[in-house]
Amino acid sequence: MLRMLSRQNARRQFREYLLFYVTLTCLSAAMYAFFSLMFSEPVTSLPDMEILPWMIAAATGFLIFLIGWIVGYMIRYMLKRRSREFALYMLSGITSRGLGALVSLENLRIGLIAFLSGILPGLLFAQLLEAVLLHMFGLPYALHFGLSPAALFPAFLSFALMLLYAGRKNRRWIRRATLREMLDYDRQNETSPVVGSAASVAVFFLSLLACAAGFLLLTNRPFGQGYDILLGTVCLILFVTGFFLSVPAFLVRRFENRTDWKYAKHRLIAFRGFTAKIHSTSIVMGMLSALFLLSVTFAGIGITVNLMVTEQFNAGVFDLMILHEGELSDFSRYENLIRRDYPLTGYSYGIYTDGRTDFLSVYDQVVLKTGRALRRPWVESAWDPCIRQSDYQKLRALLHYEPVTLSPSLCYVHCLPALKKDVEALIRQDANLHYGEFSFAKEGVFTEPFSQMNDYGNGAGYLLIIPDEAAAGLRVLYSVYAGVTDAPLQTDALSQIASDCGLTPLDRSTGTATPTGAPTAFTVKNTDYLSGRWMDKAELHYLYSIVICLFYLAVLLEIIGAAVLSTQVLSDRQAKKQQERILRQLGMSEGLIRRQRNRQLSFLFLFPLLPAAAASFCYVYVCAMQIRRSFLALPAAPDLLMVLCAYVTALALFSLLYALYYAAVRISSGR
Amino acid sequence: MTAAYQPLLTVEHIEKYYGSPGAVTKALRDISFDVEEGEFISIMGASGSGKTTLLNLISTVDTVSAGHILLNGRDITAISDDEIAAFRRDSLGFVFQEFNLLDTLTLEENIALPLTLQELPPRETDRRVRDIAARLTICEALKKFPSQVSGGQKQRCAFARAVVCRPKLILADEPTGSLDSGSSRILLELMSDYHRDPGATILMVTHDAFCASYAQRILFLKDGRIFNEIIKGEKTRSTFYHEILDVLSLLGGDAPC
Ligand SMILES: Nc1ncnc2c1ncn2[C@@H]1O[C@H](COP(=O)(O)OP(=O)(O)OP(=O)(O)O)[C@@H](O)[C@H]1O
Numbered sequence: 066m067l068r069m070l071s072r073q074n075a076r077r078q079f080r081e082y083l084l085f086y087v088t089l090t091c092l093s094a095a096m097y098a099f100f101s102l103m104f105s106e107p108v109t110s111l112p113d114m115e116i117l118p119w120m121i122a123a124a125t126g127f128l129i130f131l132i133g134w135i136v137g138y139m140i141r142y143m144l145k146r147r148s149r150e151f152a153l154y155m156l157s158g159i160t161s162r163g164l165g166a167l168v169s170l171e172n173l174r175i176g177l178i179a180f181l182s183g184i185l186p187g188l189l190f191a192q193l194l195e196a197v198l199l200h201m202f203g204l205p206y207a208l209h210f211g212l213s214p215a216a217l218f219p220a221f222l223s224f225a226l227m228l229l230y231a232g233r234k235n236r237r238w239i240r241r242a243t244l245r246e247m248l249d250y251d252r253q254n255e256t257s258p259v260v261g262s263a264a265s266v267a268v269f270f271l272s273l274l275a276c277a278a279g280f281l282l283l284t285n286r287p288f289g290q291g292y293d294i295l296l297g298t299v300c301l302i303l304f305v306t307g308f309f310l311s312v313p314a315f316l317v318r319r320f321e322n323r324t325d326w327k328y329a330k331h332r333l334i335a336f337r338g339f340t341a342k343i344h345s346t347s348i349v350m351g352m353l354s355a356l357f358l359l360s361v362t363f364a365g366i367g368i369t370v371n372l373m374v375t376e377q378f379n380a381g382v383f384d385l386m387i388l389h390e391g392e393l394s395d396f397s398r399y400e401n402l403i404r405r406d407y408p409l410t411g412y413s414y415g416i417y418t419d420g421r422t423d424f425l426s427v428y429d430q431v432v433l434k435t436g437r438a439l440r441r442p443w444v445e446s447a448w449d450p451c452i453r454q455s456d457y458q459k460l461r462a463l464l465h466y467e468p469v470t471l472s473p474s475l476c477y478v479h480c481l482p483a484l485k486k487d488v489e490a491l492i493r494q495d496a497n498l499h500y501g502e503f504s505f506a507k508e509g510v511f512t513e514p515f516s517q518m519n520d521y522g523n524g525a526g527y528l529l530i531i532p533d534e535a536a537a538g539l540r541v542l543y544s545v546y547a548g549v550t551d552a553p554l555q556t557d558a559l560s561q562i563a564s565d566c567g568l569t570p571l572d573r574s575t576g577t578a579t580p581t582g583a584p585t586a587f588t589v590k591n592t593d594y595l596s597g598r599w600m601d602k603a604e605l606h607y608l609y610s611i612v613i614c615l616f617y618l619a620v621l622l623e624i625i626g627a628a629v630l631s632t633q634v635l636s637d638r639q640a641k642k643q644q645e646r647i648l649r650q651l652g653m654s655e656g657l658i659r660r661q662r663n664r665q666l667s668f669l670f671l672f673p674l675l676p677a678a679a680a681s682f683c684y685v686y687v688c689a690m691q692i693r694r695s696f697l698a699l700p701a702a703p704d705l706l707m708v709l710c711a712y713v714t715a716l717a718l719f720s721l722l723y724a725l726y727y728a729a730v731r732i733s734s735g736r
Numbered sequence: 737m738t739a740a741y742q743p744l745l746t747v748e749h750i751e752k753y754y755g756s757p758g759a760v761t762k763a764l765r766d767i768s769f770d771v772e773e774g775e776f777i778s779i780m781g782a783s784g785s786g787k788t789t790l791l792n793l794i795s796t797v798d799t800v801s802a803g804h805i806l807l808n809g810r811d812i813t814a815i816s817d818d819e820i821a822a823f824r825r826d827s828l829g830f831v832f833q834e835f836n837l838l839d840t841l842t843l844e845e846n847i848a849l850p851l852t853l854q855e856l857p858p859r860e861t862d863r864r865v866r867d868i869a870a871r872l873t874i875c876e877a878l879k880k881f882p883s884q885v886s887g888g889q890k891q892r893c894a895f896a897r898a899v900v901c902r903p904k905l906i907l908a909d910e911p912t913g914s915l916d917s918g919s920s921r922i923l924l925e926l927m928s929d930y931h932r933d934p935g936a937t938i939l940m941v942t943h944d945a946f947c948a949s950y951a952q953r954i955l956f957l958k959d960g961r962i963f964n965e966i967i968k969g970e971k972t973r974s975t976f977y978h979e980i981l982d983v984l985s986l987l988g989g990d991a992p993c
């Protein structure tokens with residue numbers, strides 16, 4: 066009998082539960098997609114991607130509980146709306162235990178359907194993610210279908226865990242509620258969660274305190290090792306939650322008895338519409354704001370990282386660089402081999418040094434100014450690197466840069482844009498600055514992209530351009546063959562070239578010691594090394610793992626937040642309809658009713674967004690700076706601009722999904 | 737009789753059917769009557785005889801199946817939504833049989849609502865709300881929500897909300913249904929005042945002969961038709977009261993169907 070009732074209910078309530086169902090389906094799709102990504106063959110074979118599964122597993126663990134709590138909230142909200150129906154069941158003799166079982170059965174049924182229907186979108190989603198990821202690494206992508214059992218099981222497990230966790234609390238509510246509570250539930254108005262003006266003021270100040278503490282923790286980082294970021298996040302979430310618990314409560318208290326305010330400008334209905342739901346609305350808004358804060362932040366950080374990596378990538382201009390240690394070398398045999406497969410134009414030259422460090426100290430100062438620690442491990446980067454003017458002109462021609470006239474009696478500099486100001490200052494200040502017997506040109510600093518972002522390129526950050534005769538007799542740090550192909554040489558092409566030509570791919574993360582004490586990345590004797598812009602990109606794989614994880618979190622959090630809000634709005638629809646009917650009978654015009662409805666809806670959707678948007682900007686900024694400092698070489702563009710760019714993109718992406726929910730709610734509540 | 741003569745309200749051969757074409761309930765069948773400006777009319781009849789339906793049609797809450805209702809010579813069955821809204825807001829006070837208070841508003845705010853729709857200054861709104869609440873003795877309940885007060889208090893609130901705007905036409909569906917005789921009397925006196933002072937036209941549905949005796953004219957409905965009509969004229973209220981009782985017994989309250 067119970068079983069039958071439950072089945073009937075699930076079917077009858079399906080329309081009501083549609084949103085709930087869609088949300089669960091999205092979650093199931095997202096979970097499947099990401100697990101399947103983790104276990105997919107192309108991804109597991111990516112260089113050094115072991116860290117990604119762990120990061121996703123940790124994120125999933127965190128999310129199961131968070132989402133479980135929120136989905137539980139959604140269920141509870143819908144259950145309370147059906148409380149009259151439950152009361153009637155209980156009056157006709159079903160025990161509260163039986164009722165709990167009935168509801169669990171219903172939810173499990175919907176959950177199972179949602180999980181199954183989430184698999185197909187999940188498959189597509191997984192394909193999309195894989196394509197994006199492989200594209201980032203420059204690997205080819207082939208569409209392939211097939212259920213991955215390795216992904217299905219953990220996805221199912223986490224989905225089931227989440228649902229069980231969500232159901233637990235609701236069974237308890239059903240068991241404890243009295244019949245009277247259930248009968249009257251939908252007529253009752255809520256009271257604010259924070260009782261009394263004093264209490265709400267106190268909570269408000271506590272939340273401000275949490276806000277300040279959060280920012281201090283994030284900007285000063287007193288503990289290190291990520292603990293302060295974690296604590297800071299907790300503080301910010303506390304701030305947002307506290308803000309929404311106290312501010313509405315306080316305002317309601319202030320305005321409830323101000324007749325001159327509430328009776329004016331048709332405020333009454335909207336104001337009471339809000340206060341009647343103040344408890345659930347405050348909680349939902351606080352929660353939403355926290356979720357949105359996290360979501361926009363994660364997306365923003367993800368995009369910043371991606372921008373930084375792209376910036377770094379674009380600073381490399383040579384598709385292929387072959388390096389030879391210590392002396393000038395002839396690279397023509399490689400060139401001929403490679404030309405068989407790829408149309409290649411290139412040029413060989415040497416990177417020299419006379420052992421001076423005037424410009425190196427400028428570089429160090431700039432690095433210190435950006436707040437990074439000095440890090441100069443390679444022996445090849447211990448002195449100012451130089452290139453001959455004739456070689457430099459050839460390379461410019463190769464890259465189709467605007468030709469420059471260089472005086473054969475002067476020296477010039479080619480460096481990253483971030484160094485330009487300080488290098489120019491050095492040349493201006495030190496009139497005696499010489500290289501051999503040659504002085505430096507006053508207007509002679511060039512900053513086009515020149516593969517200088519990394520070590521073992523055209524210098525790490527800067528390169529002196531010296532007259533050919535000055536190079537005679539200088540020590541050769543390494544010789545380079547720099548090549549450009551028509552189509553970009555991506556990671557797989559580069560590794561094929563390496564094996565065809567017997568070249569060693571340059572690995573900038575390991576080194577061997579040299580007699581001077583500083584290590585060198587030329588770890589193998591008697592070999593030549595291969596590098597290139599795509600290979601440099603692959604070295605940033607851990608940053609991509611972060612990006613992907615952050616996007617995963619951002620999307621999930623947003624889906625949940627928007628779904629909770631929509632559930633609340635839509636499940637109040639019946640009561641709202643009834644209210645509008647009465648208002649119509651009292652002579653409120655159709656236009657005014659519609660305006661009021663839309664205004665309330667916009668308020669509900671926008672209000673939680675505002676503090677979240679403001680806080681997340683600061684947050685993105687702090688985190689982006691931190692990531693920039695700890696992972697990347699010198700910055701090459703104004704920082705704030707890039708963060709702003711990332712933030713706006715994140716907000717736009719976020720708004721897109723959010724607007725979908727808003728439109729859906731608006732349409733269905735207008736009907 | 738002059739050509740300019742025009743009753744406030746004219747009901748012409750209206751019919752109201754409910755349900756699908758197969759199984760219709762004829763709630764009202766061919767009802768016609770006139771209401772002069774400033775009249776106080778009571779409508780009586782057994783449960784299910786169509787009283788609420790009639791009021792709903794006049795108040796534009798519902799639409800007729802056939803016939804016309806003219807208000808000041810204008811056919812309210814065929815005017816635009818905006819005009820209907822304006823009419824309800826500015827000229828009509830409707831007391832619903834099931835109160836129809838807004839659950840999210842306190843009683844005080846429920847009463848103030850029509851005044852805020854007319855965009856009266858807040859101070860004036862508040863004064864009028866307190867004034868009428870004092871007369872109906874519901875001051876202690878003003879700050880409470882409908883779910884926290886008794887049925888009678890709700891009913892008085894609903895009445896206050898209908899008349900607080902001093903409408904020209906008051907339609908009241910059993911306004912004393914949940915009230916004790918003392919409260920009923922207060923409410924009826926108030927209604928009489930509105931009848932006298934702004935000269936409101938009143939149509940009141942009631943089951944109670946005592947309440948009905950406040951009216952000048954009584955329409956009796958039976959099975960959706962006007963069965964009888966009596967006029968108070970110069971009679972005293974108690975004579976009229978007994979006359980009403982006579983008609984009611986004739987109407988068949990006790991008679992077997
Ligand atoms: N929405 C409706 N759908 C179908 N039938 C209806 C509807 N509303 C009323 N009726 C029917 O129309 C008839 C008249 O109903 P009405 O509500 O006007 O009665 P009433 O005179 O107000 O009764 P009471 O004194 O009990 O309030 C009844 O038979 C009722 O069943």
Ligand SMILES: [Mg+2]
Nearest residue numbers: 787788833909
């Ligand atoms: Mg009725």
